[in-house]
Amino acid sequence: MSNTKTYWKGLPQLTNDPEFVKHADKEFVEPGKNEDLGHSRRDFLRMMGFSMAAVSLAACEAPIRKAIPYANKPEDVDPGIPNYYASTYINGGDYCSIVVKTREGRPIKVDGNGLSGVTKGGTSAQVEASVLSLYDNYRLRGPKAGDKSTDWQTLDSEVIAKLAEIAAQGGQIRIVSNTVLSPSTKAVIERFKAKYPTAQHVQYDQASTYGMLKANEESFGTAFIPSYDFSKAKTIVSIAADFIGTWVSPIEFTKQYAATREVSAEKPEMSRHYQFESILSLTGANADYRTAIKPSEEGTVAAQIYNILASKAGAASLAAPANPIEHVEKAANELWANRGKALVVAGSNDKAIQVIVNAINTLLDSYGNTIDASRPVNFRQGNDEQMGAFINEVTGGKIGAVIFYGCNPVYDHPKGAELGAALKNVALSVSTSSTEDETASASAYKAPDHHYLESWNDAEPKKGMYSLSQPAITKIFRTRQAQESLLVWGGNGQADYFEFVKENWKNWFYGKAGNGMDFQSFWDKCLYDGVLEFPAEPVSLTFKGDLNAAAATLSSAQAGGYELVIYESYGVGNGSQANNPLLQELPDPITKAVWDHYVTISISDAGKLGINNDAEGRTQKLTLTVGNQKVTVPALVQPGQKQGTMGIALGYGRTKVGKVAEGIGVNAYPLIGMANGSLSYAVAGVKAEKTDENFQIAQTQIHQTYMGRTNVIQESTLEEFKENPKEWLEKSAKITDWEKKVDPSAVSLWKGHDYKNHHWGMAIDLNTCTGCGACVVACNVENNVAMVGKEEVINRREMHWLRIDRYYSSASDAPMNSKELEQAAENPEVVFQPMLCQHCNNAPCETVCPVAATTHSSEGLNQMTYNRCIGTRYCANNCPYKVRRFNWFKYHHNQQFYQANPAMNTELGRMVLNPEVTVRSRGVMEKCSFCVQRIQTGKLNAKKERRPLKDGEVITACQAACSSGAIVFGDMNDENSRISQLLDISKPEERPYGIDKKIGNPRAYRVLEEIGVKPNIFYLTKVRNKDREKKAV
């Protein structure tokens, strides 16, 4: 049956509607033209995706921080590339030739200038810290008349008018300053004096050596201080002269001294240093033989040494007390044996002692050998008598006008309080201090000087040795250079001190040293080098002092009371830089105290006075009565302090000083006495009474001994070293292999890292390290290390990446238990050990970090990635050297740390931060990076010039700051590098892996060798030049 039936879907199909036929093969109906929705599903998804992304992007927009490019880029300033300028640090008589590092026009770091014949590239803590003083919030913003701000024209017209009026009446005019090193400044003052004939220039020093000047005048006819050369001395005897710490020219002396303390297997020779002193000074801490004496015995020591030498030389002896003092005879005999290679110095400001010391040095033939009289130094020119007379004149109402040039006698002169009170009766008083300090506050006019980094200047630290200062930044505030002020007031119109200095140099030196250059080239060269030095002219000296007269005036021990030694603080110095937190938080090299002022007392006196000074620094205050002066200060029990003596530091108790140093300690200047016409920094008959007031001194180290741990400190004596240089290596800890005992470094489960290119390492010589702390400040400045303030130091949270561990040890053969080992002896030996990240090859910190925030570089660095760190502190717990520092709080942009850390909490202070180093945030760990930013810069420079990196191109901040050259940093893969030479590095046969180096230097050891972390820092054994009978434990 055929089926012709048709099945149709709808009428259109049945009727074969053309519209239907057209779309018949399409399964779905397509929308007509007018029905077009416009968007497909894909479009929808696309748009939704876009809007989601746009919304979320808009929500996470970062805040915009504007960086404004140079509209006109200054020549020589490339963003990101530092510029260096040679300049000179001058603070009163303290001098250092420096190189200033600036970034985008901001000075951020000060290094030593190696071209200087005086400081030879060395610096000190104060020099390193001075860059922050430039950005001190307490600096005056502009001139002031009374309490009101004014402008320079008004100030000038008023000052000139008053000066003219006073001069017309014949009133006395005085310019008061500390030692002026600058010949141009002196010329300015001469001009001023020429204009006002009644004007006189009075110089004084906070740490006066007027007694020495007078003694030399008496002994040799001229008042001068000679150059000393410790590097030529085999026997050094110092009678209370802290020549490494504060005395005359410590940067220079440190360098010279260190040269005599370097010992190697090839040169097993070193100087022997005797120190006779009352407080344990930095110099005393470095001495081979240290005898604690009372200040009143200093003359006795000098006279006894003289007598022994005189008897050998056949000269007449002096009348001297015969009480035996330990080591005097031994020292004198050695001095005599080393005539021509011996040096005796005394720190006393008593003319009589200095005359005897001059006589000793004459007998020892020191002049022309270890003492260079042809290069008299200008560091201390202060005249105590003149200054005393000036103050009497002021209080007597005899002075019409006084201009204080860069000095602060109201604070730092013993009679400062009287002076301050009398100043309001003086018709015109002007201070050029750059801060509103005690003297500026008491003066009617404040004419603030530039900071030295903003100034032009010159200096003559030693006769015939000159240096230049140039501004590294344009003036920050409306200040004016004091010399310019003096020129203006001296009637020189709108003078330009820069032109003045240049003109002087043209007149004074261009002829002598021009060598056919045109003047501009000569000047540019001087400016580039920073220094200009002429050969010395020889002089001959004949001693003609009256020894018997000197001996007769020697002060003798007075009965009753304590003897008080007043010394300059190692941190804040004489107090002029007290508002600098870098110095306030620099641990005192000996006491390790920060932010605090205290009186040091001996262990036995503490018992007598009932002072209980525990390990945490908790103590009681003492009231000291000196004449009619009374001060109340906390007592700190100090090993090494002579019984019956006490020590108190200058530099504290500032009253007009700014937030940082507010309310710290008392002013010790008024306690200074007089002896033989000069200021005496040791006073007798001091009464001390314990008060009920408790106090806690903040110290960065609260445990004093190294507990006999020879894996931490290795000591030897020169004699032992000569006999067997490898003694320590043989005695060092061994570990057991299957069969035998081997060196710990010989066995490891790890192959270690392979350093194909560089292998950075460091060597630190415990013998030449004096413990001064310049490296600590340099490290803080270079690496933006936060200062945390006293409270946080008491909480043991200081942030220093580099610290100097100071350990006391005593010579004893008896085995001691752990409790006995904890106690320091009455007169201990001292050893300093700079401690920083050891950059272990098998670093225990690296394995424990859960997020791999601390890792090992291909060049041996242990690196810290701050932005990966989550702050578990496991690394710090597992660090055997305890060098890791945790950001317990947010130390920047935090009002809580405003006082302690202005460098991160004020707009002005932040200018000092090193842009190459991240400021760490709260909750992350930080530590020494071996100045990785410097390594990278060095490598990049070499790469740009398509050459291998040269040794010495990369130096760490601590190495650069170290005056004694104790720190050597370099590439241990480079056979010719200094560090490879020093350590005598070769490849070991037994473990030929990259990390393993065979060290040939018998003095080299690694701290905690036996735990196998294989640090990249090597220490060179401390060698003491002592006789055999005693042996350190």
Next chain:
Amino acid sequence: MQVTSAIREPLITGGKTVHDVSEDISRQVEGKPSTLWKMAFGISAVLFAYGFYCVCVLLWEGVGVWGLNKTVGWAWDITNFVWWVGIGHAGTLISAILLLFRQKWRMSINRAAEAMTIFAVICAATFPLAHMGRLWLGFYWALPLPNTFGSLWVNFNSPLLWDVFAISTYFTVSLVFWYIGLIPDFAVIRDRAVRSGHKVRATIYNALSFGWDGAAKTWMRYESVALILAGLSTPLVLSVHTIVSFDFATSIVPGWHTTIFPPYFVAGAIFSGFAMVLTLLLITRKVFKLEDYITIYHIELMNIVIIITGSIVGIAYITEFFIAWYGQVPAEKYAFINRATGPYWWAYWSMMTCNVISPQLFWFKKLRTNIAATFVLSIIVNIGMWFERFVIIVTSIHRDYLPSSWSMFYPTMYDVGEYIFTFGLFFTAFFLFAKFFPVINMAEVKSIVKSSSEKKH
């Protein structure tokens, strides 16, 4: 299959019937809270609130509000962490190992012990979190998550990372185990609610019981899961504290670097855990009148575990000292001399007294069956175990290799506050649990009631 010895003392006293069990346990959940409960809960909540304030200050200001310093980087934080983790261990031991060993006496205590484990682990976890300098990053950076930081990955060498895995595994397994055990009991409460017409309660407990139907097949699966989870938990009892001990054992700090730590820590954990279970159960027993379910026999058995583990811990302490002397490593030797005679001697001798001497009192049957003595000693043991961790952590690092860095640790109110926070958290959670969840495993306990045999007397 129920095999009961006729000689053995019944585990549940008071002639309870199966129905009595449901009644006694569910009553706590269904009834209004007692005044005693309200007081206890109130105190816990106050502690919690105060502690929470301290935690907020900590997170706002930084870890510096604690008393830690450059030398002592961990103190109360990790002490508390280890202490709480240790406490947790008893719960797992009771529910897993004792289940595998068919120790039926565990049935009336395992529920509370497991709850304790979970809350203790939560408390413990707050410390590694809070002690981080940057918690807001650390909580996820410490996990091996794929990320856009390039090839940045966690450090599998770090014991802290092992901790992350150990603790999170432990927490997950414990939580699942505990919850599965709760399901039949929730169903009981649901059924009772349905019967008594409490609609809301019925809905909630129905949801919590995942619609448990009580079918034989369901029971079979339930039993299998319980056994599997017990098998999974058993190694955890040993591994978690072993790994926690690696935080110390793998370091190079003298006093931490010790191979004895894993067994010593595990024993210590069980020791402190049992003590904590006792403390809690003695309170719960009193508050909820469960004397028939948690009997003197239970307490005595737990006290025996305390003697054993306490003695193991004591031997470990002595061994450490012996090895320090025998090894002749100067730093190690000093670390132990310093423990016993240094500035923290009091902590050391508190530990020795509480952990080694006091549990030995349980050799006397009179004492180990005495409720008051047990309660006091259980607290003393936990004080001792806290000191043990403090001694290990603080006295080891406060004086390690370089004497220049030696320092002391002084706790601040925030150290204490954070500890209080966890107590608040723990007890608040525990009291909420005790009120709203059946504190005793009804399903299991019903299998050991011997009502028929007792009724004969």
